[in-house]
Amino acid sequence: MYYDPCFLHYSDADLRASDDTALGSAFSTAYSANATAEPARFDRVVAALLNATADYAAYNSSRMRLYASGVVPFDREIPEVYSWAQCTPDLTPARCRDCLANMIQELGTPLYSVGARALGIRCSVRYENRPFLDGPVMLRLPATGAPAPSPAPALDMVPNVVTPLAAVGGGRKYSVPGMVLIVVLPTLAAANLLAGLFIWRRRRRSPARAKQPCKDTESVDSMLMDISTLRAATGDFAESNKLGEGGFGAVYKGTLPDGEEIAVKRLSKSSTQGVEELKNELALVVKLKHKNLVRLVGVCLEQQERLLVYEFIPNRSLDQILFDTEKGEQLDWGKRQRIIRGIARGLQYLHEDSQLKVVHRDLKASNVLLDADMNPKISDFGLARLFGRGQTQGVTDRVIGTYGYMAPEYLMRGNYSVKSDVFSFGVMALEIVTGRKNSDTLQSEDLLTMIWQHWTSGTVLEMMDPCMNNSFSESDARRCIQVGLMCVQENPVDRPVMSAVGMMLGSDMVSLGAPSKPASMFYTRNAGADSGNGFSISTISLNDDPKDHF
Structure with a gap:
């Protein structure tokens, strides 16, 4: 069970005894809205942010946390993009980074959606175009218009991870900045190089999958229905099939070719409920799944008709x-x-x-x-x-x-x-x-x-x-x-x-x-x-x- 502030899992297998960081089936979900301005650059910026956040979570956060949050500026339409990455604390930093790489790949490419998350048993990642965490942001990337992303942030991470060392071997003295250059940067470079190669190889092995949308994402396009189908189902909106009428249109009973009974909500042409209002209802209902909510079957926007198709509820209201x-x-x-x-x-x-x-x-x-x-x-x-x-x-x-x-x-x-x-x-x-x-x-x-x-x-x-x-x-x-x-x-x-x-x-x-x-x-x-x-x-x-x- 996944909630925003917590996660619950049980199994008959001891997950800690396995080396597989992708244990269980991870799943991803994304917002239906996409970044309309510069989608290609948005994809690069989000990819860079996610990888930098994953690096920070694996290699720079507390050993008992394996957690990081990040932010990067984008443009006027989307001022900032926020990120989050976290692993279970029993993982080593390397295994945590591998797990997060799997989750980033689970999001698919390109990353045009304004928000998405991939949830797994050992680790999860998330990004959105608005803040979704209460705590402080740990990682800030600079704004960039470059054609290619940097695999990791520059020096934003350094001050939080280095502790002073008095001496190293033979009594030779080193300053704190020197230790930063000697110890931290080579480690980060090697880790980022390995992570980049790992992700590149995984994507090269499955190019077909990279082009597929997130498996749990439902779009309005996938629910479009033909006007001819709905006319046939309702007897061309026959009066005998009318279930009721409100201030902005009527609802008709219909039967689809496969025998499923439906209720077709037909907005009148003079209705003041416009396309934006229709999208409001549609965008909400399509994302809501509960046995005590009416299920949306489809939508039709052909021939100046605005039709919402719901499951038929026999006892009405x-x-x-x-x-x-x-x-x-x-x-x-x-x-x-x-x-x-x-x-x-x-x-x-x-x-x-x-x-x-x-x-x-x-x-x-x-x-x-x-x-x-x-x-x-x-x-x-x-x-x-x-x-x-x-x-x-x-x-x-x-x-x-x-x-x-x-x-x-x-x-x-x-x-x-x-x-x-x-x-x-x-x-x-x-x-x-x-x-x-x-x-x-x-x-x-x-x-x-x-x-x-x-x-x-x-x-x-x-x-x-x-x-x-x-x-x-x-x-x-x-x-x-x-x-x-x-x-x-x-x-x-x-x-x-x-x-x-x-x-x-x-x-x-x-x-x-x-x-x-x-x-x-x-x-x-x-x-x-x-x-x-x-x-x-x-x-x-x-x-x-x-x-x-x-």
């Missing part, structure tokens, strides 16, 4: 069943618990467990689809935002979402974060247990206020959905409502993160805090809202700060 007095009986307490926990797992993946940190921004009952077994799948990433490492919140000048689900700080000030998604989840959890919609204008009070009043008076179970005919665990129901109330507290700091929510929902051994009064839904600011049904289609504002966009 949660709101069509939950808020229907007759269909609501299909959701017994066990199914409702499973739906709430599944949504929580999907959000935890988006916020904490995926390589991308994603804020959905439009989580609601109509954007949760139910498969044949009533398992939930989060859909519609048109409003989603990708957060950078260390980023905790974003701000937008124009708020677009669905009234009743938007957190107060987003609705009033345009501030969004993972905690605004937590708020939306809390609203949904309370809707699921009560069968009532928070934004129902027929109610004199919003759902959160009603539940809080019953909670403080000790009669909260009276709010449970009558469709369940009291066939639920009272302790589980109270626990679920309490977690929901903790998620909708007005101050984002008071709301739990989704990993904590999952623990609280999954075990009665986890103690819960006392929730405070939830945020009121009655605000004076108007917020855009889309019409949500089975496959609602949202837009994002073109007035958002460009930095918000993925």
Whole structure:
């Protein structure tokens, strides 16, 4: 298991007893975006940076660390490129360098992607066009426009590795600078020469592989589908195949030639969701893989059509069943618990467990689809935002979402974060247990206020959905409502993160805090809202700060 800050592995073989530094199957992954300006020079600069970082990790870092981080300036488009290399501490410096050479080759050539990593059992390497480490950078390469890279940094590494020696043999005295020249430089030159020859021989043996892209990289191009295929699958977008329609287009059911059922999201030609917004949704969804997220099958951008093709979810959206007095009986307490926990797992993946940190921004009952077994799948990433490492919140000048689900700080000030998604989840959890919609204008009070009043008076179970005919665990129901109330507290700091929510929902051994009064839904600011049904289609504002966009 690979996470950014740690790595876990087990095996029935003693890895330390083997001389093979490539034990196990290493894998690589790269960003889909490429360096558009001077890609050939970018390839040379990144290759030089990775090799210099590998040298530093193997030969210049602490014996118990075998670790290094580096940075090199590039150009205006990509100001700097950052690197990281590390080996397990049981390796010798030479074996560490060999292992890192394998990992660098695993990235393939040319290195046009703006970021990539190769992860192995004994060592790993990584580079990105933005900082991804908390600690100080250990190695800085100078900017260069030379046609060929230097195999290692010049003298940047020297001051950190030489310790003064008083005398060497026969009492002859040497100064520290002299020892640097005598001991360090020849060692570095020999190591770099051996490493360069090793990499050159490996690449010469497998030229075909060097031209192949990283095996785990998925590009949008690989998911392109023909318009003729989708027209045939949907009966030329027949009205009888329409599953639902939102403010920016419709969704149709279709069947591919191999029998796979699909849902085709067709943006209307008058839709204000442009190509950039479509790319936002596409670029995010294609990288996200989780059983509680809707799977993207393909995309079509032919004949002025903008089509996203998803897996077909037979039971459509949660709101069509939950808020229907007759269909609501299909959701017994066990199914409702499973739906709430599944949504929580999907959000935890988006916020904490995926390589991308994603804020959905439009989580609601109509954007949760139910498969044949009533398992939930989060859909519609048109409003989603990708957060950078260390980023905790974003701000937008124009708020677009669905009234009743938007957190107060987003609705009033345009501030969004993972905690605004937590708020939306809390609203949904309370809707699921009560069968009532928070934004129902027929109610004199919003759902959160009603539940809080019953909670403080000790009669909260009276709010449970009558469709369940009291066939639920009272302790589980109270626990679920309490977690929901903790998620909708007005101050984002008071709301739990989704990993904590999952623990609280999954075990009665986890103690819960006392929730405070939830945020009121009655605000004076108007917020855009889309019409949500089975496959609602949202837009994002073109007035958002460009930095918000993925």
